[in-house]
Amino acid sequence: AQSVAQPEDQVNVAEGNPLTVKCTYSVSGNPYLFWYVQYPNRGLQFLLKYITGDNLVKGSYGFEAEFNKSQTSFHLKKPSALVSDSALYFCAVRDIGTGANNLFFGTGTRLTVIP
């Protein structure tokens, strides 16, 4: 079975500082991993994905994520946080158990960037 864990419910960071939002995964085969962002009362927006290839994946709005197979992690990072980055972030992994294209989502991490 596929699963993904986001160990931090809340992350606070000062504006201009680097940010990291953590995600670990568990899959039986090769992982397909995703990050999404959600602003208040809105749907989720795609940030980036890892399917194969380079371990460092670059995405929208200056975000990037590093795939680490030995640590089964896919942490989201940004070198310099903006106040506008404050939102709810979801990590997701493909659920191959259903044979469909379903994604299994973590519980989310709320990022607050302090001016």
Add this chain to the structure above:
Amino acid sequence: DGGITQSPKYLFRKEGQNVTLSCEQNLNHDAMYWYRQDPGQGLRLIYYSQIVNDFQKGDIAEGYSVSREKKESFPLTVTSAQKNPTAFYLCASSITSGTGISGYTFGSGTRLTVV
């Protein structure tokens, strides 16, 4: 512009009443999904459909029903059997293929409140 549209944005349901949430996409995506979002619980899958006239139960299908008569439309009915329907409901769509993997495109959500 291509996208996925959910309506209404806000919906109020009386006790014992059935209500239907609309989800329409013009992305020519094969698969569509309904998720329920509650604070601190992330996204939970209600129903999904990979093809017209076919759909599958997700993790929390009890008290909900769906139909997929057209590729573009995947309405969700919250029945009176759903005892705690107050939540934020998200519809999503994606391409499906035998070897491909893609992320989801989400609608902007419907907030349902029992009054």
